[in-house]
Amino acid sequence: MSESANSYNASDITVLYGHEAIRKRPGMYVGSTTERGLHQAVFEVVGRAVNEVQADRATSVDVTLTPGGVSVVDDGPDVPVKAAGDTDASSLELLLTRLPAGWEPLGRNTAVMGLAVLGLCVTNALSSRLTAEVRREGTRWVQQYAHGVPVAPPTAAGPAADRGTTIAFWPDPDIFETVECSFSVLADRFRDLAFLNRCLTISLTDARHPGEPRSVRFRSPAGAQDFVAFLDTPTGSPVHPDIIGFEWEDPRMEGTAEVALRWCTSCEERVHGFANSRPTREGGTHVLGFRDGATNAVNAYVRKRRLRPTAHPDLSPEQICEGLTAIVSLKLDHPWFEGATGSMLGNPTVRPCVAEAVQKHLGNWLDSHPEQAAAVIDRIVQGTPGS
Incomplete structure (x- = not known):
């Protein structure tokens, strides 16, 4: 040539x-x-x-x-x-x-x-x-x-x-x-x-x-709680009547968050993450933080109430999230979208912030709703082989 x-x-x-x-x-x-x-x-x-x-x-x-x-x-x-x-x-x-x-x-x-x-x-x-x-x-x-x-x-x-x-x-x-x-x-x-x-x-x-x-x-006046109710409609019966919902702002992650969740008799885990109204189908730090916080809150409640033998290991995130429907919606000043299609949230500060807040709010809900909390723990434990 x-x-x-x-x-x-x-x-x-x-x-x-x-x-x-x-x-x-x-x-x-x-x-x-x-x-x-x-x-x-x-x-x-x-x-x-x-x-x-x-x-x-x-x-x-x-x-x-x-x-x-x-x-x-x-x-x-x-x-x-x-x-x-x-x-x-x-x-x-x-x-x-x-x-x-x-x-x-x-x-x-x-x-x-x-x-x-x-x-x-x-x-x-x-x-x-x-x-x-x-x-x-x-x-x-x-x-x-x-x-x-x-x-x-x-x-x-x-x-x-x-x-x-x-x-x-x-x-x-x-x-x-x-x-x-x-x-x-x-x-x-x-x-x-x-x-x-x-x-x-x-x-x-x-x-x-x-x-x-x-x-x-x-139009949705109840926001994420309405979202969970909508997603739960075609599934099994809810384990507890209330949809747990809370919001907060955290300057460390430069944004706000809204979370809603409820356990159902279904075996499916449906935790949906969003960042600035964009679905993050591949998950990300907000979903990981939610799972961390929910796991910590449930295990702390179980240990405090002595609901499982002390020799048993803590419940895993997979066990706790079975049958759980949740919306984790963040609105951030500077969201970092990652993945081939940008469908994963990558902000590193988000995970500990969400975990801390979910553990606090879910823990308070479990403490203040003992009957519903008992139903949740029964649902989780009954779905755990060898429990």
Whole structure:
């Protein structure tokens, strides 16, 4: 092979910016071009609206599936449409066309719904068209986009009786294998969001089939305790009627936590972890800390009440968590997501903080509910071979 054939220099490098880079390598931003990637594009838009609620700037999010498209509406304080900073572009246009400077979530009130907090620009770039409507200061502003590029500046399109933002987009069929979202997949994710964020009201409407509309609305005043009750519905009978729930804030892990749990007659362990509303299906330091704390609390209670012979070893985490349904939801200022798909929480300070808090709160509950505690211990011991 000749020397010229092996040559490689700067002239062989193609630099892509903005929407071009996203459209060239969509999997880097939404994971894939399958239905899963399509849903991630939806979550990027919904995530912005949910974060408006988290920041107390909005109260509700409404998502509608339309033929080939999706509409997301929030009642937040809207997005400025005038030129921003030293650019000629409006704040709305910057939001829809520029990637954020960093990939890290922006504080404990940020709901991480996509692979990273990349925002509307990703969905815009992966859509054949997008319409942004901003209702602001009595005026309705509209801007159209095609393949991530603005067709024209924001235009005043009449009066507005309310405030808020509507993002309607049509995923590009030249990029995605399908542009038909799954109603059930989105509904399940939005239900979880409502369980994890008590302040949130979110609805999903399917308007793709005239004459057959369907709609669901989610709100969960009891948060994680409602989540446990929902998960327990199709399983065996609960061992104790109360769902144990507690919340706390710990500056050592720079965040807050909410935990709910209940033992059932089922043999299955179902401990679900979340960090900044993102499911951590591979677990992580918060789930490990929960298991540590629950194990320590139960064994301390058993030893204090002398419920097992002293010669017997302590109950193991596997024995204690059998039949347990639990939600461990953390909201951190700086969550570290690890694993191939970022579905594991890696913050090292989280494990001891969660373990300490769970041991304290669960131990107090066992002490103050002796009848229910007895039922829990009986359930654990009876499920322990050779006990």
